[in-house]
Amino acid sequence: MSLGITLVSHVQEIITGLSALLEQVAKDVSITTAGGTNDEDIGTCMDKILQAFSENKADEILAFYDLGSAKMNLELATEMTSKKIHLYDVAFIEGAYTAATLIEAGVKLTEIEGQLEPLTLKK
Amino acid sequence: MSLTVKNVIEWMNNFSSKIEQNKQFLSDLDTAIGDGDHGFNMSRGMTAVSQKLSTEPKTITDAFKQIAMTLISTVGGASGPLYGTAFLEMAKKSSTSSDIGDLLDAALTGIKKRGGAEPGDKTMVDVWTVLVSEVKTNTLTQEKIDSAVAATKDLVAKKGRASYLGERSKGHVDPGSQSSGYLFKALLETEGIL
Ligand SMILES: Nc1ncnc2c1ncn2[C@@H]1O[C@H](COP(=O)(O)OP(=O)(O)O)[C@@H](O)[C@H]1O
Ligand SMILES: [Mg+2]
Numbered sequence: 001m002s003l004g005i006t007l008v009s010h011v012q013e014i015i016t017g018l019s020a021l022l023e024q025v026a027k028d029v030s031i032t033t034a035g036g037t038n039d040e041d042i043g044t045c046m047d048k049i050l051q052a053f054s055e056n057k058a059d060e061i062l063a064f065y066d067l068g069s070a071k072m073n074l075e076l077a078t079e080m081t082s083k084k085i086h087l088y089d090v091a092f093i094e095g096a097y098t099a100a101t102l103i104e105a106g107v108k109l110t111e112i113e114g115q116l117e118p119l120t121l122k123k
Numbered sequence: 124m125s126l127t128v129k130n131v132i133e134w135m136n137n138f139s140s141k142i143e144q145n146k147q148f149l150s151d152l153d154t155a156i157g158d159g160d161h162g163f164n165m166s167r168g169m170t171a172v173s174q175k176l177s178t179e180p181k182t183i184t185d186a187f188k189q190i191a192m193t194l195i196s197t198v199g200g201a202s203g204p205l206y207g208t209a210f211l212e213m214a215k216k217s218s219t220s221s222d223i224g225d226l227l228d229a230a231l232t233g234i235k236k237r238g239g240a241e242p243g244d245k246t247m248v249d250v251w252t253v254l255v256s257e258v259k260t261n262t263l264t265q266e267k268i269d270s271a272v273a274a275t276k277d278l279v280a281k282k283g284r285a286s287y288l289g290e291r292s293k294g295h296v297d298p299g300s301q302s303s304g305y306l307f308k309a310l311l312e313t314e315g316i317l
Contacts, residue, residue, distance in 0.1 A: 042158075043199035046207075068283065069201030072237050076195060076204050 003103045003112075004030035004058025006085075007096055008065040008074055010043055012036045018093060026100035030057035044070040049077040053085065060084045062103075062112070064096040068123050090119035126221050130315045131186045132176045137309035139169035142302065152298040156285035160200055161298035168198035168206070183221070187214035201238070201283055202299055205247065208233040223316055224259035231255050244281035245292060247299035249274065254307045263311055272296060272304040 005022070009015045012035035019031055032055045034048035044065075053061060063078075063085055065071050071087070078085040086109070088095055095116055102112045142149070142165045149162030172193045180186040187210050195207035212233035213226040220226065231251045240246040253271040257263040273296065280292035283299070310316060 037199035038196065041199060043160075043164075043203075045199065046195050046204065068238075069204070072201060072204035072208075073195075075237065076207070 002030070002058040002060070003109060004032070004056040004061045005096060005099055005103070006049070006052045006056060006061050006063045007031065007033045007035075008044055008049055008052070008063065008070045009033075009035045009092075010066055010070060012040070014066065018096060021093070022096060022100040025097070026104040029100055029103045031100070032056040044073045046073045046076050046080075049073055050081060053077060053081045053083050056083070060109070061086070062099045063087045064090070064092055064099070065123075066092050071123060086113075088116050089121060089123045090116050091121055095119045126183050126217070126223060126226075126316055128180055128183055128186055130313055131183060132179065134309055134313040134316060135169070135176055135190060136173055137312055138306050139173045141305040141309055142166050142169045145301075145305065149298050149302055152296055152301055155295040156280065156288055156292045157298065158200075158284060161202060161302065164198045164200040164202055165206075165302050168194045168203065171197045184214050184217045187211070187217055202247075202302070205234050205238055205299070208237040223310075224255070227251075227255045227258055238282060240282040243278060245275050245278035245285060245297050245300075246280070246282050247297070247303045249278070249297070250300040250303040250307075254303075258307075258310075258317065261317070263307065263317065265308065265311065268304050268307050268311070272300050275300040 007015045007018055015033040015035045019033055022031055032052040034052040037043040037045045061083055063074055065074055074087055098115050099112055146162030146166040150159050153159050153161035172190050175189050175193045180189055191207045191210035195203055209230035212229040216226045216229040235248055240248045242249055242252045250271045257267050275297040277293060279290055280286045285292040
């Protein structure tokens, strides 16, 4: 059972940058992204999130997002995929970075969640 | 009275034309306390819905499901998953009830669950909460719709983008509440549903 990461942002460039940051420390972790709307505007899109879930090589995914409306689309996508998705209301960059480094180090999910806990934000 | 595929389509086409006529106004409301896209988001979504419904769905459940999925994939902003969830819940409920009050009640529960907002948070939940109960008691009027929308003006936003403004969100009508007002107005105008 492997763990992967999906990043969801209103802006494509944000996750392009964030993936670069994560890949540097987590070369073996499958990281997939969904940025912007269908017509490449600012926003989020459930279809893109579903695709990011299915493109992810892992069967269990830790998902991180920027603003509240991304969470709504993430939850909708979570209800429509067969993969196991864990959604975290944590600081976007710090949370994703924490998860990426710990997955790369082979740390178990429960322990990763313990490390994410203090990064929780009211989103 | 009762729901039919035909009057659901009429309701949606009416809603769509209200959105179209007021898309600039809705986006202006969103400029004041958000990112200025609500009217354009809803216009994109409802244009796609009208297009989709031009092929008549077989059942009311199918119709609501198609409306939901179209809004979810085309709207883009927070209003996409929120309206999408509302219609998805109406689709589910419509397999066991054809009462519009029951369906709208299920929709409101879905919106609250999806966005985590409660009445008073200055979101569409405020308008839906008041107007769904008016529908249930058969007392929905244009005045009640207008006053429910206007009541969002003096609230401080607790959810959505406007919440980042805190106290400064006061003094502006909530855009999603305004568009929800159009949805209920279109419902009121559609013969045979209420
Ligand atoms: N968490 C929420 N719960 C309920 N309604 C919300 C929530 N967040 C936003 N809304 C509604 O959505 C409207 C904004 O929609 P829109 O501008 O299309 O999306 P965005 O805020 O992503 O740009 C708000 O005016 C509000 O009525
Ligand atoms: Mg907006």
